[in-house]
Amino acid sequence: MRRAGAEIRLLGPVRVDRAAGPIDLGPRRRRLVLAVLALEVNRLVPVERLVDLAWPDGPPRTATHAIRVCVSGLRSALSADGGDELTIDTRGGGYVLRADPDRIDVGRFQVLLDRAADTDDDAAKVAVLDEALALWTGPALSGIAPEQTRLRLSLGLEEARLSAVEDRVDARLRLGCHAQVLVELTTAVRAHPDRERLVLQLMLALYRSGQAGAALQTYRDARQRLADEFGLDPGEALQRMEVAILRGDPGLLVPDRDVAPEPADATAQPGAHAVPAQLPATVGDFTGRxxxxxxxxxxxxxxxxxxxxxxxxxxxxxxxxxxxxxxxxxxxxxxxxxxxxxxxxxxxxxxxxxxxxxxxxxxxxxxxxxxxxxxxxxxxxxxxxxxxxxxxxxxxxxxxxxxxxxxxxxxxxxxxxxxxxxxxxxxxxxxxxxxxxxLDVLTAGDAVDLLSRIVGAEEPDGYGDLARLCAYLPLAIRIAAANVSACAGHGVVDQIARLRDTDRLDSLTIDADDQAAVRAAFDLSYAALEPAGRRMFGLLGVAAGPHIGVPAAAALADVEPAEAARTLERLAGANLVERRSTGRYGMHDLLRLYAGERARAAGSAGTAAAVDRLDAFYLGAAGAAADVLYPSSPRLVTAPVETARAFDDDCAAGAWLDTERPTLVATVVEAAAAGRELAWLLADAMGGYLFLRRYGADWTMVAEAAFAAAERFGDTSARASAHRHLGGVHIASSRYREAVTYLRPALELARAAGWKAGEAAAHNNLGLAYDNLGQLDRAAAHFCAAQALYDGCGLVSGALAALSNLGAVHGRAGRLAEAAAAYRRSLADDRRRKSRSGAAADLSNLGGAVWRMGRLDEALEHLTAGLALHRAVGNRAGVANSLDYLARVHTDAGRLDLAAKCAEEALTVATEIGDRRIEVNVRNARAGIHGRSGRADVSSAGYGHARSLAVGAAFHHGQAEALIGLSRGSLARDRVRAAIDLAREALAVTVRHGFRLLECDARLALAEARLADDPAAAAEQVRSALAIQRDTGYRRDEATARRVLARAVGADEETVTRL
CATH class of the missing domain: 3.40.50.300 (P-loop containing nucleotide triphosphate hydrolases)
Structure with a gap:
């Protein structure tokens, strides 16, 4: 559907459309300038880049003036009919196109690709990819001059289009549409014979269509072409496909849609979607209706x-x-x-x-x-x-x-x-x-039938009266039937007499006659309980949450757990509570209202005391569990020993919090509404757990409820905690700038309250936000402040966490020796304290540091140990980080199969927990593996996806690594100009943010790209890279640096090594 206002089309002839028709943009060079600005929408494009693209063979002296004329003409054209959706600003040494990215078809295309990647439903994926590919009306950026510039700018777009075609084919193959894709695949393979994924898909479609011979011939043609043109053998996937076809492997057939099939390629998404079956059990004695x-x-x-x-x-x-x-x-x-x-x-x-x-x-x-x-x-x-x-x-x-x-x-x-x-x-x-x-009450006949099915047919003559006194209401009938069944010697007649004699209450706001009967039935059931049952029943009515466990009920009633369990079972037998799962109980909402009234009638002091006991139980148990799972997060209060529950290990603590999570969340929300301080205290205790488990919606709800309550109450420490946890929610969601807006006030509030531990935690979280934003100096300053404050408070786990985070900043800034020393010190302390979670992080980080130093065996040892500990304590983010590093170590060691396995698992975990930073890192690592495997097209697509995600999250480190990979991929395809541009962009990002190690990689990539046209410039870049290696101890690409330098200066590598 066409949007109101102007839209820029780049996926085909470059044009701008309005409702009245296309805008006349003028000469082709003007369309080129618009295309470049639109590809970098809302970002500065230097004039030098526009000049370089407009005159790739060398600009005239008047080039800068000509660009200004183009921009002026574009401004006039875009504003001709009064539209202001698209404007071009002059800023610094360049121009910025200001526009909603959704007004540019490239932006909508990328959004649709992301949506397709995020769904496991193949039919939905095909529909979204159909919509995305329908945006293409011809070769990207058609109608701009010169052609070599068009090819250079459109490379990534064409790659994304082909990847989308392949993804759509994969989804259609999983849906069993092999016959329908044959024509499309045959045409695509003819146009792009070097894309092995398309060849593989065509082989599979032919085989499923009963054309095994044609499938094998397709393989032979691809093998011959690769040998003739590149001197290469087909990739492993194609070779495996040939063997499977020759064997008639049943795994090649259309998979059962009830079972998630394996993807046909490492880049394909799983096809089968989850099939939920959430219906509760139905009652066995359903009657009528x-x-x-x-x-x-x-x-x-x-x-x-x-x-x-x-x-x-x-x-x-x-x-x-x-x-x-x-x-x-x-x-x-x-x-x-x-x-x-x-x-x-x-x-x-x-x-x-x-x-x-x-x-x-x-x-x-x-x-x-x-x-x-x-x-x-x-x-x-x-x-x-x-x-x-x-x-x-x-x-x-x-x-x-x-x-x-x-x-x-x-x-x-x-x-x-x-x-x-x-x-x-x-x-x-x-x-x-x-x-x-x-829905009305039961008919008289159905009500009698229901009583007969529950109680039996011993006294059928009285069932009509009993049903009438229950107002034919099913819930009341079930309770009355339970009373009849439970009271030995008191049959239906006795139950009828007692109902007739019961006082009628009118407090509930539904029909008085019907409710009187229900209330009477409730009253009888309540009166039939022993005192302990009545008390427990009433108190359950004031407990928050959908269900309650035996220990919590014991705290609520101030009894031993065994007694609480017996009482709850008696209540369940009387149909006054429902068994929800092993050891957990809930109530029908009408019964909950009734129970709450009974509790309040028994005395507000007793009810308030019970709620206080339950609050103390939840706060103590949640705090004790958090101390085991996430000891480095300080809390507003430490629960008294007598209210805290002991947990043997991380697994027990995590399992308790997982079970109680819905009730704890409800308790925070209810406490916030009631103005109880439990709202921010319990939210504070749960923060570390919710961060580890990444329950985004729950964490947001808890943090916002605590924030509102703390702001209302005005307690400075509570406000500091609430601000910090809201900042944490934004960090976990990769919204780092938004996080800072909450964490700065958190720091000031903690400082005003004299809460040193809270001040330290705010510093630590600010360090995390700035680290991910690429502001390493600010991050390091905050981590140092956090460590000092934690040390001053005697909070060793917090100080070690800050030290470990500081080590990560040292590593990114190229201070590898300092990073490794920080990790070793933290590891020694964590081992002394028997902190498995801390040791796991230290081992993984240390492994990453020594990997950058080129010590692959030592890195493998540390990372393997760290991974095992992360798995043991259930830290999934730690698992993903360790696997990412292991994938890189195996890649450098030439163990590409192992590297791919680690990367795939890491990507699965990263996407499940929602950590965009880790996902970007893993996608970069996986793209590097594809590049080393000779799959340049898949590698470039992977780096492109990583770059897009990194830019969206303002994760500059991941963005720079992706740019370096894209540069090397372009060079491998002899697209030298694109390789130079991408390397220069990467270098600018690394220098701006102080990423010394990636700066070294960017300079090497730029040197490789400049070898052919300017060996002297290439040599200069290599010497700068070697200087960084000497300063930092970075050894990963040392051999590459010397090889490129040897080629640049015309010497052999041995001579260069001696220089």
Whole structure:
């Protein structure tokens, strides 16, 4: 759909379109200038670069003036009809095109490629790639002069287009569309015979189409061409494909769509999407509701009409039971899965935030942690995209209002939604086209049948009266039936008499007569409990969270855990609580309201004391678990020993926090709403755990609730902690500039409060943010300040963490000896303290430092040990970092198969935990492996992807490494001018940010590119690189440096070595 306003087209003839038609841009050189500015939208393009591109064979004396004339003409053309979407600013020695990147087709193309890469649903991937490739209307940047400049600028775009074609073919092959892709593949291989991935895809499509002979001939043709033109053998993937075809390997057939197939190539995405099955168990004694089930059948895809049904009715009428029963009955008609969420719309806990539900749904649909947006609009859009071509049933239980539901509605024609609510949700009906099903109580006959099925047929004559006194409400009938079954010697007649004699209460805001019966049934069940059961039942009504464990219930009631467990089991037997999982219990929301009233009626002092005990339990246990998992993070308070729970190891601590996470999050939110200081204290205790596990939506919710409560309360230390954790949320999401805006106030607030440990933690986090932004001096200053403050507080683990972080900065700045010394010192202290998590980080970082020194065997030893420890303590970011380093060590040692295995696992982990920095590093490492394997096209695509991600995250170190790889890839294709430009860009980034080791690599890449046209300049760059190696101890490319220098000065390498 065309946007309002101007749009720049680069994927074909260069032009600017408005609603009224294309703008006349004038001469071809003017279009060239616009194209270059648009490719670097919102970034400065120096005049010298424009001159170099416009006159590649040498500029005239008037070149700079001619560029100014071009820019002036473009400004006039772009503003001719009053539009201001596209403007060109003069800044410094160049120009900046100011525009929304979405107004440039290249930007939209990249967004679509990223979206395709982020989905595991092959049908959705094909649809997105279709949309992306439809943006191309011809060769990129057509109509600019000269042609060699067009080829130079369009290289990356053409590579991205071909990779997108290959990705789309891979997805279609996994979908079984082998016959449909044959024509496209045959044409593509004819046009690009050197792309082995296309050849492999054509072989597979031919084989699946019953043309094994043609597939083998395709291989033979490719092998002959490679031998004739390059003197090479086919790559391993092609060779394996030939062998598999000769053997008739069944693995070549279309994979079962219920099992995720292996990708056909290392760069392909897994094809099969996750199939969630989240429906709760249905009750075995479901009775009646035939009319309502038939009405729900009208939702099925074969019936025209609305795709959403709102099941509305009073509390306890059986809305959830009906929805779940129907969902189980039709689930096979939704082969892509069933999603279920309790929206807690009518509960003592706050209603479930749509963002949190979306996070859980996206995770169930196979979306990795980093891919789950932290904004509601973005998360909802991703959810709709994933479900666009799937048949999924979504059950949204206990909705509060239409606004809570609306972001959770899928847009695909094959999806159906059932919403249950006590309200009619008229907004969904009027605005979203939902249909409403009003659920009434059971008919008299169905109510009697339900009693008979639960109790048996001993006294059927009294069932009618009992059902009537229960107002035919299913929940009340079940409770009354439980009372009959549980009370030996008191049958249906006795139960009827007791119900008739019960006082009627009117406090709940639903129909008085019906509620009187429900309340009476609750009263009888409550009265039948022994005192301990009554007390526990009431207190559960004031406990936050969807469920509670036995230890927490014991703290709440101030009893021993064994007694709490027995009491909870008795309550479950009376249908007053529900068993949610082993050792955990929850309550129906109506019962929770009733229980809360009972607790408050028993006395506010006792209830408040119980809540305080539960708060202390959660705070103490969460703090104890955090101390084991993440000891370097200081906390506002240390829980008293008597309230803290002991954890034997990292695994036990992590497992407890994983189980309790929903309840802890709800507790923070509820405490914040109530103005209790637990909100920021518990959030503070959970921060380190949420950072390690990367639960982005939960961490955001907890941090924001704590922030709001702390700001309201005005406690300076609390505000410092809340600011720091919000900064941490942004660091984990690779939003480093935003992180700084929270961390600076965190530092000042901690300082004002005299909270030295908090001040140290803020310094440490600021160091992390600045390190990732490439501001190494500022990062080092903050890490040094953090270390000094931690030392002064006696917090050894924090000081060691800051020291280790400082070592990383030393390494990037080229101070390898200092980095290694920092890591060794920290490692010795961590081993003395028996800190496995600290030792794991130190070993991995030390391995990375000595790898840069060229000591591969020692690096392998440290990294292998560090990886084992990271796996043992469950630090997935540490696992990914260690595997990234191991991939690089194996690459330098020539063990490319091992390197590839490490890189693939590292990439999987990095994307799952959502660490963009690690992902960029791993993609660069993997691209380097492809380059060493002779797969230049795949390597360049990998470096291009890494560069794009790095620029988006402002991760300059990863950006520079990608530019160096792209330069060397261009040189391998004899695209010398592009190689020089890319190396120069990389060098500028490394010098600007002080990345000495990457500066060395950039100078070597530039020297290699300049060898042919200017050996003297190449020699100068090599000598600078060798000087860096001497200063830093960096030895990775020492042999390359001497080889290039020998060629530049016309000497042999032995002579150069003696110089």
């Amino acid at each position: 035939e009319h309502e089930l038939a009405a729900l059948d009208g939702l099925l895809p074969e019936h025209p009409g609305p795709s959403t049904m709102v099941v509305a009715g009073m509390a306890g009428v059986g809305k959830t039971t009906l929805a779940v029963r129907w969902a189980h009955r039709v689930r096979r008609q939704f082969p892509d899965g069933q999603l279920f969420a309790d929206l807690a719309g009518f509960s003592t806990d706050p209603p479930a935030a749509p963002l949190r539900v979306l996070g859980e749904f996206l995770s169930a649909l196979g979306v990795a942690g980093r891919q789950i947006p932290v904004g509601l609009t973005e998360a909802s859009a991703l959810y709709r995209s994933l479900l666009a071509d799937r048949r999924v049933l979504v059950v949204l239980d206990n909705a509060a209002d239409a606004d809570q539901v609306r972001p959770l509605l899928p847009g695909g024609p094959g999806c159906r939604v059932v919403v249950t609510s006590r309200r009619g949700l008229g907004g969904l009906v009027a605005r979203d086209g939902a249909r409403r099903l009003a």
